[in-house]
Amino acid sequence: MPAAGSVLEHxxxxxxxxxLYATFTLVPLNHLRDAFRDGRFLAAAVLGNFVLIPILA
Structure with missing residues (x-):
């Protein structure tokens, strides 16, 4: 089924x-939708991953 391989690759x-997001933020996969709706959680994750960690590194 070559067509299925192309779709799955995308x-x-x-x-x-x-x-990986769910693993590193310790969010169970069945609560992932709730995590994306939580603005404070997303702000903390973005601030930590893209501002604080690069500064420390």
Whole structure:
């Protein structure tokens, strides 16, 4: 099924990104939608990952 391989290849990186996000933020996958709706949580995650960690590194 070569066509399925092409579709799955395009879905690989977004799915992998969501799984890594859930793993590193310790959010269970069934609560991932709630985590994306929580503005304070997202702000803390973005601030930590893209501002504080690079400054410390």
């Amino acid at each position: 879905l690989l990186w977004p799915v992998l990104g969501l799984m």
